[in-house]
Amino acid sequence: MxxxxxxxxxxxxxxxxxxxxxxxxxxxxxxxxxxxxxxxxxxxxxxxxxxxxxxxxxxxxxxxxxxxxxxxxxxxxxxxxxxxxxxxxxxxxxxxxxxxxxxxxxxxxxxxxxxxxxxxxxxxxxxxxxxxxxxxxxxxxxxxxxxxxxxxxxxxxxxLGSMKAEERLATFLLNLSRRFCMRGYSESEFNLRMTREEIGSYLGLKLETVSRAFSKLQDENIITVDNKRIQINDITRLRLKMGNSSCVT
Amino acid sequence: MxxxxxxxxxxxxxxxxxxxxxxxxxxxxxxxxxxxxxxxxxxxxxxxxxxxxxxxxxxxxxxxxxxxxxxxxxxxxxxxxxxxxxxxxxxxxxxxxxxxxxxxxxxxxxxxxxxxxxxxxxxxxxxxxxxxxxxxxxxxxxxxxxxxxxxxxxxxxxxLGSMKAEERLATFLLNLSRRFCMRGYSESEFNLRMTREEIGSYLGLKLETVSRAFSKLQDENIITVDNKRIQINDITRLRLKMGNSSCVT
DNA sequence: CGAGGTATTGACCAGTATCAAGATGCGTGG
DNA sequence: CCACGCATCTTGATACTGGTCAATACCTCG
Structure with a gap:
């Protein structure tokens, strides 16, 4: 690249x-x-x-x-x-x-x-x-x-054993965010290097499900997705997604 | 303690x-x-x-x-x-x-x-x-x-990422079988030490699903289940279960 | 023998996979 | 620089696996 x-x-x-x-x-x-x-x-x-x-x-x-x-x-x-x-x-x-x-x-x-x-x-x-x-x-x-x-x-x-699709994606994004941050990059904005299919394989989901989960988080204004570019708008609410499946509307 | x-x-x-x-x-x-x-x-x-x-x-x-x-x-x-x-x-x-x-x-x-x-x-x-x-x-x-x-x-x-319930259980049983065998015990007959719920947690399934998967394998005469006692009747067909989801009837 | 934990089975439902159609983006070659 | 083609992504409709809830049976252990 x-x-x-x-x-x-x-x-x-x-x-x-x-x-x-x-x-x-x-x-x-x-x-x-x-x-x-x-x-x-x-x-x-x-x-x-x-x-x-x-x-x-x-x-x-x-x-x-x-x-x-x-x-x-x-x-x-x-x-x-x-x-x-x-x-x-x-x-x-x-x-x-x-x-x-x-x-x-x-x-x-x-x-x-x-x-x-x-x-x-x-x-x-x-x-x-x-x-x-x-x-x-x-x-x-x-x-x-x-x-x-x-x-x-x-x-x-x-x-993989106990989370739903959206929770998996939230966990994944937060993990990336933290690791970028440790290396001196922005924790709230980064480029994904991998495809939806690769994310799906890692998370035990199909690529369509990954795509839908991205769209859903975007609809809720928690993140902004522009293809591979991810911006985390509300890291607190993203963290909530990770743990608490019961408060999903 | x-x-x-x-x-x-x-x-x-x-x-x-x-x-x-x-x-x-x-x-x-x-x-x-x-x-x-x-x-x-x-x-x-x-x-x-x-x-x-x-x-x-x-x-x-x-x-x-x-x-x-x-x-x-x-x-x-x-x-x-x-x-x-x-x-x-x-x-x-x-x-x-x-x-x-x-x-x-x-x-x-x-x-x-x-x-x-x-x-x-x-x-x-x-x-x-x-x-x-x-x-x-x-x-x-x-x-x-x-x-x-x-x-x-x-x-x-x-x-956890890519297998169906029955494949997971087959993989699990074969893994146990091999490990018992390495320790000098029978590879075809053993007692489970764990509950269905614990198996389910390990395999990313609910206990009911584990129970159903056991029953299905038993119906097909691949294993015999008597509560915690497992007997593998046809290890070859059990191995087939593990890899090949496409040939499930 | 009784109680609590464990297992089985059925009916129904939620979440994800699958299939399909189109949109978008990217790299290549003209 | 643009156009084409391929890979990737999004979104919708539908199917199916496994989850949930519930009733009952069974086992184990005190």
Whole structure:
């Protein structure tokens, strides 16, 4: 999408110790490391990769080698069944770690697809485990990241198991809003990177239902929808949508 | 909470190096450790706890100290929302590890409730992290366990997001069957430890729907249901139920 | 043996899926 | 820069799954 900004970025894979100077260090793996530790990590993480919109970062079934930290861009991950059924398991933004599912079997268990031109830092997992042994705080933080992913998944299970369409969408928008906000973007206005169908897959709904839920929230003046552009007009009422199905008129 | 039950089983907490002699060592945390390593782990894991049916192993909101390995018994974990909505996030049997969700924030994010009289090994997490630094294979296995939990959750998300009631129940029964089988029990005949309501919560269905799905599978002679006793008569046809909604008559 | 929790089944209804038609937006090539 | 074509989105009509409510049966445990 922003592909042809005229950057001379061939050099980028050669920058060493990049974690130290990365603007995402407070969101990403290096949280809580001192300067020396962050340089050790930086040496391990030196390789970068660009994935253009629609490209695969990894596919189900391929051998697991590395985790990936998102430096810029936006990804979806999805699992699919033999019969072709597909489920988006998550949307991922800068600072988040991809590939955690693959540690268990050394094989990736989902696809990771870029929803816009993106850049990731490749973290060879064996090396990460090695340096974890000498940087206990890195190990601890890594455990927290994995655990956070489990908590996140439980939240999605709650959503899929017990919420109605409108509640699901409200929860989804508020989650995006919070994550954009954490990264310094507006919490009330943002562009969706994914289609209605992808949102639907994530939320366990059909795309038409997602579209209707958007329209309904717009009719109530809670949000303004202009295709992929979302503006949250009344975040309080949006929050109410999330929890309280009984007060729907 | 059940600390002051007048237990005659004080002796049990004094057994040392228990992992070495535990019949679950091939299912549980010690997988892949040598004898020396397993004794180090055993020293850390020495404390045991009994939870009687209906009792809490941990509750949402309490401080996280330890992981728990299930030595005997059966647990459910569930998350709940402010508005009282509840979702069972998993059923857990011997050899499985509970508490992984709490690592991220040092606070338990779900309840763990025994569905039958159970016994767990308490694993102080700080100590586990400490000995991981000197037993790399333990660290690696622990990472695999966390990752496996993430994969499991993605499977549940797929189930909740894209399967019909009957497919969900078939998937659930086959999953239980496989796990009983791995533990040396019959894969075709077992007792459910949970109620229809708990199954429903886990599968994103109401208890009546679960009951109807059981009856339907029984009418088709795929399973025999006698209250909590389940017998799988035709595992092949049950597997077909799981994937292929198009061939339902 | 009785009470409370649990399970089954039926009738009806709500919410979402499905099918279909059209509108809008976006990328590509002329 | 415009026009075309394809993907995406919106909206309506209808069908169907599963939810809700209710009555009854069953099981378990004190």
């Amino acid at each position: 922003f592909r042809d900004i005229p950057l001379p970025h061939l050099d980028i894979s050669n920058i060493r110790s990049s974690c130290a100077s990365c603007s995402l260090r407070e969101l990403c793996l290096p949280v809580g490391l001192n300067d020396q530790e962050i340089h050790i990590l930086g040496d391990v993480v030196s390789h970068k990769r660009r994935i253009s919109r629609g490209g695969y970062l990894h596919r189900t079934g391929i051998k697991f080698q590395s985790l990936f930290a998102i430096r810029s861009g936006f990804f979806k991950t999805c699992v699919l069944e033999e019969d072709g059924r597909q489920q988006v398991t998550g949307f991922h933004m800068t600072g988040e770690l991809l590939g955690l599912d693959a540690i268990s079997s050394d094989i990736h268990t989902c696809d990771a697809i870029a929803l816009e031109d993106s850049e990731v830092c490749e973290i060879p997992f064996t090396k990460l485990e090695e340096i974890s042994l000498v940087i206990p705080s890195l190990m601890r933080h890594f455990h927290k990241i994995m655990s956070r992913e489990i908590v996140r998944d439980h939240g999605v299970m709650l959503l | 059940f600390r002051d039950i007048p237990l005659p089983h004080l002796d049990i907490s004094n057994i040392r190096s228990s992992c070495a002699s535990c019949s679950l060592r091939e299912l549980c945390l010690p997988v892949g450790l040598n004898d020396q390593e397993i004794h180090i782990l055993g020293d850390v894991v020495s404390h045991k706890r009994r939870i009687s049916r209906g009792g809490y192993l941990h509750r949402t909101g309490i401080k996280f100290q330890s992981l728990f390995a299930i030595r005997s018994g059966f647990f459910k974990t569930c998350v709940l929302e402010e508005d009282g909505r509840q979702q069972v996030t998993g059923f857990h049997m011997t050899g499985e590890l509970l508490g992984l969700d709490a690592i991220s924030s040092d606070i338990h994010t779900c309840d763990a409730i025994a569905l039958e009289d159970s016994e767990v090994c308490e694993i102080p997490f700080t100590k586990l992290e400490e000995i991981s630094l000197v037993i790399p294979s333990l660290m690696r296995h622990f990472h695999k366990i966390m990752s496996r939990e993430i994969v499991r959750d993605h499977g549940v998300m797929l189930l």
